[in-house]
Amino acid sequence: MSDQLSLVEKLSAAKRVALFRPLFTLGIISLSVVAALLEGIGLGFLLPIIQQARGDGQTSGIAEGFVWIYEVVGVPFTLEYIIAGVALVMTLRYAASFLVAWLRTMLRVQYVRDLQTRAYRNALDSRIAYFDEQGSDEILNAIVTQSREAGNAIMRLVRVVEQGFLSLVYVSVALYLAPILTLVAGGVLAGLTYLVRYRLESGYAVGDRVAESNERVQEVVQAGTQGIRDVKLFGLSERFFERFDTHVGTFARSKVTLQRNQAAIQNIYQLVTAVTVFVLIYFALEFASLSLAGLGVFLFAMFRLSPRISSLSTYLYRLESDFPHLIRTERLIDEMRASQESGESRASVPERIERVEAESLDFSYDGDEQVLEDVSYSVERGEFIAFVGPSGAGKSTIVSLLARMYEPDAGAIRADGTPIREFDIAEWREHLSVVRQNPYIFNDSLAYNVRVGNQDASKSEIERACELACVTEFLGELPEGYQTVLGDDGVRLSGGQKQRVALARALVRDVDFLLLDEATSDLDTNIEEAVHSGIESLDADHGLVVVAHRLSTVRNADRIYTMVDGRVEEVGTHEELLDAEGTYAELYSG
Ligand SMILES: Nc1ncnc2c1ncn2[C@@H]1O[C@H](COP(=O)(O)OP(=O)(O)OP(=O)(O)O)[C@@H](O)[C@H]1O
Known part of the structure; x- marks a missing residue:
C-alpha cells in the first residue's frame, strides 16, 4: 500500500464513512452545531454582563440582541436574569454535548458491528479460491482487529466536524469584534499547520505501519498456535518468536509514534495559540479601539478557540491514521x-437426482498449471464409482468440483441433464455428503460433531451412523460418551478416529450422493474394510464416489477411473482393469 493518500482518496474514504447512517450522523453533527451555537450565545452573554456590571446602563452591539430576546420572552433585562439566562443556555449546551458524546459512541459501535458483520458474512459466502489466495489469517485479522481500529474513523470524523463548527463559532465572534487581529491570528495558525504537517510523518503512513504490523502479528501467532506441534518438532520456536517480536515491536513503536505526534500537535498548537493570544492582547490594547467588554469577549473567544484548533488538528491527524485500517477492511470486504460463490445461480434442485454426469472438464487452480484435462465420468444412484491414481493426479479436485468448491474452466457437470452451476449452491450441497481426508472437528x-451433518437427526439415527462408521469401537474410551468434548480440531482423537467421526457426520445425512475423498486413509485395514462393507451394504439408494489410494477398498466399484496427470487414463471394473494390465494393474501389484 502506498505511503501517502491523495486528497481525493482521503475524501472518498471519508465519504464512505460519512455515508454510513447519514441521517444519524447528520443528527449528531446538527446537535454539535447546536452545542456550538449555544456556546457562542453563552459567550455573547459576557458582553451585557460586563456592561451591566460596570453600570453602563446602556447596551450596544451584540447585547442589543439579548435585550430584544428578553423583551420577547417578557423577562426584565437585569443582571440576575442575565445570569439565569447564561445558566439556562449553558445547561442546554452541556446537555447537547452529553447527547453528542452518547450518540457518537453508539455510531462508532454500530459502525464496527456493521464492518464486522459484513466482513464475516462475505467471508462465509466467499469462494474457497479466495481463501486459498488470501489466507485465513488476513481475513481473521480484518474481522477481529482491523475493523475495530477502522471504527474509530467514524467517531473522529464526527469530532472533526464538531470541533470545526465550534472553532467557526469562536472565529466568527472574534472576526466580528476584531477582524484584522483575527485574520493575523488565522495567518499564524495556518503557517503553523503547514510547518507541523511538513515536519511530522503523516498520520496515514504511521497508521499504515500499525495496520501492517498488526496483520503480521496475527499471521505469526496463528501459524505458531495452529502449527504448534510442527513448530516444536522442527525447532521453530525461536524463529517464530523472533518474527513475532519484530512485528510486535514495530506495532508498539508505531503506536507510540502516533500518540507522540498527536501530543506534539496538541501541545504545539496550544503553546502557539497561547502566545498568539498574549501578542493579540498587546495589539488589541495598543492599536484596536475595542471597548473593555469587547476586549474581554475577544480574549475569551481566543482562549476557547485555542484548544478547539489543537483538537481539530489532532483529530484530523488521527483520522488520517485510521484510514489504512478502514481502507484495508473495506477493500477486503x-x-x-x-468473490461470492453463489452468484446468479439460483435454480432449485430437483428433489431427487438420479444421475450426475461430468463432461470434458478442464480445470486449473491458478490459471496456469492444468490440473484436470478433458475429464468425463458419470455416476447414478445405487452405483459405486472410484477414482484412483498417483498422488497429485487430480482425484480430490474432481470431488471439489462436484461439491462446487471450485467451478470448472471448461466442460460441465450435469445432474439429470441440468448443469449444476445453475443450481442454488447451498441447495445443491444438501444433496451431497462429502468426507475429506482431513476433516475439521469442531x-x-x-x-454435536455428528449432528452437524443433519440437525434433525434423532438420537437413534446418530447412534446408527456412529455404528456404521465404527465410532462405537472407541466410544467406550471417551469419558462422557457422546457428550465428550473433542477439543480444538478434535485434538483428543487420533487421525483415524477423526475420520470416523467425519464419516458418521456424512452418513447421518439423507443424500443423493456420498463422496469419500481418502476418507478412510488413516484407518487400519480391518476397520477400513468393515467401514466400506458397511457403507456398500447400505440399502440407502445413493450414488457412491470414492477416491482411494488403497485399492482394496474399491474392488467392488461398478467403475474405476484411473487418473494420471489430470486425465482419465482408463475406466473399468477391478477385473477389467487388471486384465488390461495398465496403470491400475501396476498400482495394484505394486
Ligand atoms: N487449493 C489449491 N491451490 C492450488 N493448487 C492446488 C490446490 N489443491 C491442489 N492443487 C494442485 O492440484 C493438483 C491435483 O491435486 P489433487 O489434490 O486433486 O490430487 P490428488 O490426486 O487428490 O492427490 P493425493 O492423492 O495426493 O491427494 C496437485 O498438483 C496440487 O498441487
Missing part, C-alpha cells in the same frame, strides 16, 4: 463480495 461434543 469488497474483494470478498466480488471443539464441541461428539454428538
Whole structure:
C-alpha cells in the first residue's frame, strides 16, 4: 500500500464513512452545531454582563440582541436574569454535548458491528479460491482487529466536524469584534499547520505501519498456535518468536509514534495559540479601539478557540491514521463480495437426482498449471464409482468440483441433464455428503460433531451412523460418551478416529450422493474394510464416489477411473482393469 493518500482518496474514504447512517450522523453533527451555537450565545452573554456590571446602563452591539430576546420572552433585562439566562443556555449546551458524546459512541459501535458483520458474512459466502489466495489469517485479522481500529474513523470524523463548527463559532465572534487581529491570528495558525504537517510523518503512513504490523502479528501467532506441534518438532520456536517480536515491536513503536505526534500537535498548537493570544492582547490594547467588554469577549473567544484548533488538528491527524485500517477492511470486504460463490445461480434442485454426469472438464487452480484435462465420468444412484491414481493426479479436485468448491474452466457437470452451476449452491450441497481426508472437528461434543451433518437427526439415527462408521469401537474410551468434548480440531482423537467421526457426520445425512475423498486413509485395514462393507451394504439408494489410494477398498466399484496427470487414463471394473494390465494393474501389484 502506498505511503501517502491523495486528497481525493482521503475524501472518498471519508465519504464512505460519512455515508454510513447519514441521517444519524447528520443528527449528531446538527446537535454539535447546536452545542456550538449555544456556546457562542453563552459567550455573547459576557458582553451585557460586563456592561451591566460596570453600570453602563446602556447596551450596544451584540447585547442589543439579548435585550430584544428578553423583551420577547417578557423577562426584565437585569443582571440576575442575565445570569439565569447564561445558566439556562449553558445547561442546554452541556446537555447537547452529553447527547453528542452518547450518540457518537453508539455510531462508532454500530459502525464496527456493521464492518464486522459484513466482513464475516462475505467471508462465509466467499469462494474457497479466495481463501486459498488470501489466507485465513488476513481475513481473521480484518474481522477481529482491523475493523475495530477502522471504527474509530467514524467517531473522529464526527469530532472533526464538531470541533470545526465550534472553532467557526469562536472565529466568527472574534472576526466580528476584531477582524484584522483575527485574520493575523488565522495567518499564524495556518503557517503553523503547514510547518507541523511538513515536519511530522503523516498520520496515514504511521497508521499504515500499525495496520501492517498488526496483520503480521496475527499471521505469526496463528501459524505458531495452529502449527504448534510442527513448530516444536522442527525447532521453530525461536524463529517464530523472533518474527513475532519484530512485528510486535514495530506495532508498539508505531503506536507510540502516533500518540507522540498527536501530543506534539496538541501541545504545539496550544503553546502557539497561547502566545498568539498574549501578542493579540498587546495589539488589541495598543492599536484596536475595542471597548473593555469587547476586549474581554475577544480574549475569551481566543482562549476557547485555542484548544478547539489543537483538537481539530489532532483529530484530523488521527483520522488520517485510521484510514489504512478502514481502507484495508473495506477493500477486503469488497474483494470478498466480488468473490461470492453463489452468484446468479439460483435454480432449485430437483428433489431427487438420479444421475450426475461430468463432461470434458478442464480445470486449473491458478490459471496456469492444468490440473484436470478433458475429464468425463458419470455416476447414478445405487452405483459405486472410484477414482484412483498417483498422488497429485487430480482425484480430490474432481470431488471439489462436484461439491462446487471450485467451478470448472471448461466442460460441465450435469445432474439429470441440468448443469449444476445453475443450481442454488447451498441447495445443491444438501444433496451431497462429502468426507475429506482431513476433516475439521469442531471443539464441541461428539454428538454435536455428528449432528452437524443433519440437525434433525434423532438420537437413534446418530447412534446408527456412529455404528456404521465404527465410532462405537472407541466410544467406550471417551469419558462422557457422546457428550465428550473433542477439543480444538478434535485434538483428543487420533487421525483415524477423526475420520470416523467425519464419516458418521456424512452418513447421518439423507443424500443423493456420498463422496469419500481418502476418507478412510488413516484407518487400519480391518476397520477400513468393515467401514466400506458397511457403507456398500447400505440399502440407502445413493450414488457412491470414492477416491482411494488403497485399492482394496474399491474392488467392488461398478467403475474405476484411473487418473494420471489430470486425465482419465482408463475406466473399468477391478477385473477389467487388471486384465488390461495398465496403470491400475501396476498400482495394484505394486
Ligand atoms: N487449493 C489449491 N491451490 C492450488 N493448487 C492446488 C490446490 N489443491 C491442489 N492443487 C494442485 O492440484 C493438483 C491435483 O491435486 P489433487 O489434490 O486433486 O490430487 P490428488 O490426486 O487428490 O492427490 P493425493 O492423492 O495426493 O491427494 C496437485 O498438483 C496440487 O498441487
